[in-house]
Amino acid sequence: MDRVALKERTREHAPAMAARPPLPLGQILDGDCIEAMRALPSASVDMVFADPPYNLQLGGDLARPDGSHVDAVTQDWDKFDSFAAYDAFTRAWLAEARRVLKPDGSLWVIGSYHNIFRVGAILQDMGFWILNDIVWRKANPMPNFKGTRFTNAHETLIWASMGEKARYTFNYRAMKTLNDELQMRSDWVLPICGGQERIRKGGAKAHPTQKPEALLYRVMLATTNKGDVVLDPFFGTGTTGAVARRLGREWIGCEREPVYRDVARERIEMALPLDESSLKTMQSARTAPKVAFGLLVETGWIAAGTQVFDRKGRHRATVRADGSLVSGDADGSIHGLGAKLQGAPSCNGWTFWHIEHQGEVKPVDAIRQLYLLATEP
Amino acid sequence: MDRVALKERTREHAPAMAARPPLPLGQILDGDCIEAMRALPSASVDMVFADPPYNLQLGGDLARPDGSHVDAVTQDWDKFDSFAAYDAFTRAWLAEARRVLKPDGSLWVIGSYHNIFRVGAILQDMGFWILNDIVWRKANPMPNFKGTRFTNAHETLIWASMGEKARYTFNYRAMKTLNDELQMRSDWVLPICGGQERIRKGGAKAHPTQKPEALLYRVMLATTNKGDVVLDPFFGTGTTGAVARRLGREWIGCEREPVYRDVARERIEMALPLDESSLKTMQSARTAPKVAFGLLVETGWIAAGTQVFDRKGRHRATVRADGSLVSGDADGSIHGLGAKLQGAPSCNGWTFWHIEHQGEVKPVDAIRQLYLLATEP
DNA sequence: ATTTTGCGTGAATCGTACG
DNA sequence: ACGTACGATTCACGCAAAA
DSSP, X not given: OOEESOOOOOGGGOOOOSOOOOOOTTEEEOSOHHHHHHTSOTTOEEEEXXXXXXXXXXXXXXXXXXXXXXXXXXXXXGOOSOHHHHHHHHHHHHHXXXXXXXXXXXXXXXXXXXXXXXXXXXXXXXXXXXXXXXXEEESXXXXXXXXXXXXXXXXXXXXXXXXXXXXXXXXXXXXXXXXXXXXXXXXXXXOOSOGGXXXXXXXXXXXXXXXXXXXXXXXXXXXXXXXXXXXESXXXXXXXXXXXXXXXXXXXXXXXXXXXXXXXXXXXXXXXXXXXXXXXXXXSOOOOOSSOHXXXXXXXXXOTTOEEXXXXXSOEEEXXXXXXXXXXXXXXXXXXXXXXHHTOSXXXXXXXXXXXXXXXXXXXXXXXXXXXXXXXX | OOEESOOOOOGGGOOOOSOOOOOOTTEEEOSOHHHXXXXXXXXXXXXXXXXXXXXXXXXXXXXXXXXXXXXXXXXSOOHHHHHHHHHHHHHHHHHHHHHHEEEEEEEEEEEOTTTHHHHHHHHHHTTOEEEEEEEEEESSOOOOTTSSXXXXXXXXXEEEESSTTOOEEOOHHHHHHHTTTSOOBSEEEEOOSOGGGSOEETTEESSTTOOOHHHHHHHHHHHOOTTOEEEESSOTTTHHHHHHHHTTOEEEEEOOOHHHHHHHHHHHHHOOOOOHHHHOOOOOTTTSOOOOHHXXXXXXXXXXXXXXXXXXXXXXXXXXXXXXXXXXXXXXXHHHHHHHHHTOSOOOHHHHEEEEETTEEEEHHHHHHHHHHHHOO
């Protein structure tokens, strides 16, 4: 895995070499996240992923043109008296996040224009060093029903290290493989969380702001390594925990609503960890084609760990988490490995590799077509 | 054109009713932008578009509000001090921008993750109300050569009104037309400025951060009207002026570098204004000529006594001679009765009620459109 | 069984004029 | 500063019901 930049030496993060309290791995801590984080030792986690309240400040009710009611975020946890109050809250949880992060760890925060500018400025003031801002471009956002503004079709994530000179983890090669051999950009197109993935209780959504697993998948695959500890101070229904388990990362959550904690625990229990070979991500350079095979893995159209094979059954391979394939000692992109196994100069992996899908054997290109049909036109 | 929300009345923006200094339209003001803006009358411009310096370490570009120089010589410079200086500079120019903006005017700022979070938080603190954050997704960004981060493939714009209750201009219909009859979203894909458009002096680019005209075109078309005054405090090579001229908007620039001023003047002179007919944009119903339902009855397009019904045939009503509807005991306007029968708080009668016209079932809005077509000058 | 149509819904700062 | 009346406004996706 890639380690970038020099190791930062700061007194505040010198690891305590004496006996340290054990980390509550795989646990959801009860109560206020700031209090909960205080119970954790300093410099002990590799990543913090935070989806704090956005402080939306919504007005009255909103109706669609057809008269139906928009189910808005009206929860108390999103209410703050003023920008100053929100800022104080933000400083408090960020300070704890900074304390528990290892010097080489990194921070992710997601937000919208309501809060993200404040969060970004505060974390800069605290010494965090912004590495990228990432735009999650929603494939299917809610429209602006009244025609008063531009459709609010994205959210923003900030990725920051502990300081300008800090090392941090960035799995460049895995990201490039995931993006079909093009550098991963700062704008990610992903659908919002809906369908089977959206957790419902009695027909209603269990949590108003559940994030898609594909988003966390990319975040974690890009900036943590297997076995790393990921802390989510605003755990909600546990998307972070579910993805961490799938990707072989350790996790700790904080969540003060008992209902969300229950939902999260049940959900994470059902998340199946990927096996060892699927988790190994590409380490070296390869060459390959166009529409990302990795995107199909990330979005769950093809699960990591899935077996693929050629039409005559002479070659088999396993899909890894970053969209690469592994077959015995050999690995590569769908195209590279196909060529290697056949001893051919090149291979169109999309038509070479097949998959069993709904009881039928289909080329993986068929899955791509399904994805394209479902997302593009 | 659309005006949204109530007119804000604040003392700070009460227009001076006495003689006002004339606006220096079509001029590039010399010197520091904060000083230059001080020469402009309060509440006099409709839009401010600002592309402030991004890089916090451009010591030469940073001056404190009192004019003193920000010392940025030492390599190990104090981040907090530099952020504070940048914030002071930002507050100073935003305060002047706020003073010169009309109560119904709006502000645009473009930036990257280096500065946009600070700018956004500060403008919120000053009372500006964020309407959208817009992501300019670069079609052709510079790659990340070292492979240490995600390719930084976007910049962020903030669009803000003078306050929560302020009116602002948003040409919804023009944007929808521009976007192939779909609502314009908050993510815009546009190429960076290059090729013929990129101004060069002796082979080298004349300005390091020249923005594409397409970006300003969309900004101005969306949020100003013909004849509006647009102020750009960081004029550079005058993209704002060139697009303003093309779109029939007035402009004022501030730029302290003589070289940029010369380039901008020459460039804007060559920009050809569009003719009147090209400038006419699609109007929303809100601003299109109003047609009362009663007028259609009065003029015989819909006869009194005609039966109207909702699309699913659950409700029927009869048109009365005064343009009201009656259904059993209930009556009212097309909107009021529609709402009443559905038990809804409101209803768009134009699309709710249908009529049989030439053997087809059509919303009554279709008849209004026919009327408009037939009576259009 | 397969295709078409209908309907519900998603982190939303979502109206204006005139009494 | 209210209240009240008028009237303008939606995209993509998942799933269920119907054809």
